[in-house]
Amino acid sequence: xxxxxxxxxxxxxxxxxxxxxxxxxxxxxxxxxxxxxxxxxxxxxxxxxxxxxxxxxxxxxxxxxxxxxxxxxxxxxxxxxxxxxxxxxxxxxxxxxxxxxxxxxxxxxxxxxxxxxxxxxxxxxxxxxxxxxxxxxxxxxxxxxxxxxxxxxxxxxxxxxxxxxxxxxxxxxxxxxxxxxxxxxxxxxxxxxxxxxx
Numbered sequence: 373x374x375x376x377x378x379x380x381x382x383x384x385x386x387x388x389x390x391x392x393x394x395x396x397x398x399x400x401x402x403x404x405x406x407x408x409x410x411x412x413x414x415x416x417x418x419x420x421x422x423x424x425x426x427x428x429x430x431x432x433x434x435x436x437x438x439x440x441x442x443x444x445x446x447x448x449x450x451x452x453x454x455x456x457x458x459x460x461x462x463x464x465x466x467x468x469x470x471x472x473x474x475x476x477x478x479x480x481x482x483x484x485x486x487x488x489x490x491x492x493x494x495x496x497x498x499x500x501x502x503x504x505x506x507x508x509x510x511x512x513x514x515x516x517x518x519x520x521x522x523x524x525x526x527x528x529x530x531x532x533x534x535x536x537x538x539x540x541x542x543x544x545x546x547x548x549x550x551x552x553x554x555x556x557x558x559x560x561x562x563x564x565x566x567x568x569x570x
Contacts, residue, residue, distance in 0.1 A: 379448060381408055381421055381444045382442070382474065387404070389436050401426055403424055407420055408421060421466055432471060432472070442472065447469070448465075470558070506542040506567060508562055508567065511532075511566065515534050518539045521539050532550055533551070533556060534562050535547040545566065547561060548561055
């Protein structure tokens with residue numbers, strides 16, 4: 373079995389993410405801290421998890437604010453440098469591969485994210501575009517005709533939703549949502565050209 377370096381966090385942002393453009397290629401980068409809590413005996417212990425996101429994930433951080441509950445997946449990375457006093461310093465951060473806002477059903481607004489009570493199963497009869505059903509090889513899912521910009525599917529009893537970047541062309545990708553029983557949570561992407569066999 374190969375080694376695994378993966379961290380999954382669900383917590384609140386301590387501050388609004390710091391998003392900026394860096395490097396010669398003008399890459400978008402976001403720095404953020406996710407606070408996670410646990411109870412040990414009668415004590416509540418908070419961990420302040422330093423995270424960094426790049427590119428598309430960094431751009432998603434622009435809409436996040438202090439106190440937002442997020443779900444994030446990434447890997448631990450440690451960097452080192454020599455300080456002014458000559459001593460070596462180390463910093464460990466979580467390099468984010470995915471990040472998304474977690475909302476309760478009561479926090480939803482009309483037209484904001486997937487419907488709170490989607491109808492799972494076969495879509496209502498309607499003219500089908502030439503792109504659907506869309507075979508998403510990257511996630512192992514098949515997406516049906518969209519409804520208000522969203523397509524739904526069920527796999528092994530788990531409900532998923534695709535929030536398309538361009539509903540008329542699913543090959544341009546979108547956000548992948550998963551239903552956890554009460555909320556829709558962003559868990560990844562339907563990447564560009566997801567219908568291309570792996």
